[in-house]
Amino acid sequence: MLGEVLDAFGTLHLRSFVDCTLGAAGHSAAIIEAHRELELYVGMDVDPAVHDEARARIERLLAEDSRGSSLEAYTHVRNFKYIKSVLGGVDENLLAVGVDGILMDLGMSSMQVDDSGRGFSVLSDGPLDMRMNPQASLTAEDILNSWPESEVGKILRDYGEESNWHFLQKQIVKARASVGLHSTSDLVNLVRRASGRSGGREGWIKTATRVFQALRIAVNDELQTLEDALYACFDCLSSGGRLVVISFHSLEDRIVKQTFLDMIEKPEGDDDKGEISSGPSLLATESEAETWSKNRVQGRQGIVLTKRPITPTKEEEKLNHRCRSAKLRVLQKI
Ligand SMILES: C[S@@+](CC[C@H](N)C(=O)[O-])C[C@H]1O[C@@H](n2cnc3c(N)ncnc32)[C@H](O)[C@@H]1O
Structure with a gap:
């Protein structure tokens, strides 16, 4: 769901980005290439073999990148539930400022399944x-x-x-x-x-x-880890920052959906809003239409930009059989 992930971060002025699930670094590479304004990149994977492959790919990409040292890039072999300690280790002020984009693409990478x-x-x-x-x-x-x-x-x-x-x-x-x-x-x-x-x-x-x-x-311990990590990721976001999560089965998606609603503090009985009423400070162009986000849920602390999850297109399903059960949800912090 590369196109959908790029769309979800597309309109943001993304100064800092965290990929919690490096895998083959496909999403990371695309974000780094698409967001020339990026100043800080952090990638994580719990699997050392996957991490090493991904790191090599990011290093090759940066070696050819014209931005040179204006983009600081770090990768870590860590479970994403420890995102706060990873970011605190990168820069002790980072947690106070927050990061503009966080991605979690759950499940296994092809490298793991094929081994x-x-x-x-x-x-x-x-x-x-x-x-x-x-x-x-x-x-x-x-x-x-x-x-x-x-x-x-x-x-x-x-x-x-x-x-x-x-x-x-x-x-x-x-x-x-x-x-x-x-x-x-x-x-x-x-x-x-x-x-x-x-x-x-x-x-x-x-x-x-x-x-x-x-x-x-x-x-x-995937389900408890996911729930804990979602709260930790939300705490790490800057005002206007976005958290994008791709899940692959209903148990994960249920946790993402419920935890998003809990984190944004949707007022009881309040009708869902169709428009963002406050908050976003990172939009590159305020008027830019985000057609992928039709139905939103407004809360006191954030906005769920995907009341219903985004799913892969038929073409994508044909190209990549494994993605057919994917569901993508996006939250924006106020
Ligand atoms: C579907 S793959 C990610 C693919 C990646 N987005 C890409 O573009 O290639 C999921 C990755 O998440 C990693 N992962 C799963 N649970 C994790 C956790 N709790 N903490 C960190 N990484 C995790 C897996 O090791 C795997 O490499």
Whole structure:
């Protein structure tokens, strides 16, 4: 959703920008190129291998950039929930002034999914790992083989939204009573057997995808981390600054939607406003039309610029199958 992200920051005079989820640095590179006024750039990723690749790309970009040293750029291997300490470390005054743009593009990068050794892919064999941060101690294998049975069931039900969760829970417990589950193939085969013939290949792949999503959320504590990070990001924004979040499943999107409304302090019972009534100080051109933002929700502390989330175009979905469930939401601080 590159075009949509550029649109969301497009009209801002962006002096400072934080990419909380570097990935392949595609969004970062596009923002750096599009915003010649940028003075400070900070990129973060919790995965050191991803970070190193992204950093190399940013360095190559800056080496060819005519701005030279007028753009300060930093990258960090950090979980985005620590954005305040990262920004405080870059410049102790930054938190008081705030940053003009923050992006969170959640989920996994292609580099992580395509590396079978990370255990994220349903379709290739690898260890039951699923850690975004390889230094973290908890793996999917730990959960499946040693967490209490009821906890395993709860993860499948709440994080996978899997209707067959109870049967799968029983099968997992049965498997660990014999040889255990040690590879992604062990888990996929268990799901295949549990799914029977119903739904065919598509059926068990969908179930396995939900089971993998559930375990990944639990291993990385993704939902609590997201909620905490959204509040932290809001605190880090300057007046008129924007937070853009792309999520990839309904559990994440629900958190983004609810937390945005909570952070802007929408007055109870107040009707949603169609227009921005106050606040934005960073618009490059006040009159510039932002046609992507049709429905807004005005609060005391901010404005949700996307009452309904922005979703990928049909063309984009065709080009990039993985983006089909993406939802983009934008908030502007007053
Ligand atoms: C979808 S990719 C980002 C792609 C990126 N926007 C691009 O243009 O290439 C998501 C990235 O977020 C990182 N990530 C996930 N959870 C994180 C967290 N809690 N803190 C920091 N990075 C995280 C992942 O390691 C992954 O590299």
